[in-house]
Amino acid sequence: MANCKYFTWAFLATILGLVLGTWLGWKATGTLAGAGQFLFICAVLAVLEISLSFDNAIVNAAKLKTMTPIWQHRFLTWGILIAVFGMRIVFPLAIVAVAAGIGPFAAIALAVEQPHEYARIMTESHVSIAAFGGTFLMMVGLGFFFNVEKDVHWIHWIETHLARIAGIKGVEVFLVLVTMVAFSRLLDAETARTFLHSAIYGLITFLAVEILGSVLDASQQAIEGVAKGGLGAFLYLEVLDASFSFDGVIGAFALSQNLFVIAIGLGIGAMYVRSMTIMLVEKGTLSHYRYLEHGAFWAILALAVIMYAQTMVHIPEVITGLFGAGLIGVALWSSIRWKKANPEEDPALPAAAD
Template identity: 45%
Template structure:
């Protein structure tokens, strides 16, 4: 089991490395050494900011067949590169600046200073409060739903256990998110109407996407029961179930990935306003490596071996959500965002190592004991 997983992981990272080198070469021919350097910097920025994304995605991806994992790594990367890194910023400028798509594309390729009020980067920066409200609400609900869920294994037991008991109140996550959005809109938002509308859209989007997950689970259970009743149903019924279930999870992962990408996409324009360099750095290098890491975590079984990684990733999501909401009014350096996530996930990894060593010394099953940190 281990050798094939390692071989598969090596192949995935090798492909990521080759494509990343190709992206840097393309950037060099596009704009010289400066463009190549900026592309590499943006790639590293994306990987640093999105490690928690990879861990959370891995928990979903491990429920998908290998075929859908490959679709996530191939078709999904096209969506990540062209959808989030090219089309999304253009769409934001079109909607917020009230200009035609053609004018937005023309503006994107004009070499105007970032401080110029007519520049593409400036207009995208002006739309940041709405983007932060949407992404912040989406990720906050993702974190709160996880936080209020009862689990057998807990990391910060002194905090997670009481919150899980409080979470038995129906729709508590939505209530907290809605109240927080209202307070932000009435106190710190320069344009409360736009921020509130974007935040509500983020909440609705999360509920819709989360509903897809529930639809998938109900569909999968009904198909399994049907197959058990019809022993001669044949492999086509199983294939159909996996196909539809995989499609739902694929959609869920794409929306989740988009939400994680907001801070990286906006932060990239502080480094360069060139959409081509952003697509090469954030997309072909950063996003591809993050997706490769996601598949690697699944096939290596890392999340099963280091059980607190998922906890650390979700706490990092909560921190990222709050940072996004803070940036509605105040600037937060991307380095701070990346470090917060790395520290939380690093602490979870160290706690997992300590737990595994303790369980190995005691000779008890790893999955049955909680550790208080």
């Protein structure tokens, strides 16, 4: 029951969101069946977002540990507003506005008056979004494993080799570029051009965020005299959250073409991600479960490859979510086994007296 306090705001958002979704269904259809359908879709979208975001919460928690308390608070307040309103409402509208060559207000009107056309434009933008987001997430995942200082390995026979060659400059970029080219050769010429163009922008965005984050945090450290992440880490987490959201936002249109229903369902899920992140940080869960973070980053790499593959075949978001959650579940199970085998190294236990 103690953990329930972390989900108070998420529970409130669930109640408010489901009530609002039901009201939208009643206004749109004028029937109880229509209201119930909207309620069901909002609930399914929320569950979908949560299932796709276990790894997001874990990675957020890992990064938040390095941030100052004030920037932690800013991410968990401003960041969630950006995640809910920016990625779930503004982002789809921006995609449609750019793709259709119309203004933002015209995009809103299109979403309200012609939801089928709005959904069609969003769906047609899937290759660009998947290539961009998949590339960014691939760089995030590889950055965790290509680390010369990494001395804890879960899948030992792979992770030890990756850590060993991490000292080679540009190895992650090389691997991502090879993967980009390999996937593009499986697509037709026009789709391949779109894929490569968007994937390159994803790579540039990751490198730009890394460079800008380092500069911003270095400046802050010089002023405050502390070696903790601030604005740069905040920016990194916001772009990372956006990349995680791409898959869910696009997949949501398979269930509903109503922008506001999608925003409600995914927004509820985003609140649970925030709650899980806070719980993981305050309870020190990542330090208690040795391989949990590893499982999250393997899930990120899997999601990146799946997003690439979705440019060729449709992969249901349910499968994506279950696969990522499964990897994290196995990592958690491995961590529990390790704790039982090595109780003297469990950080949750008090240190032995000298």
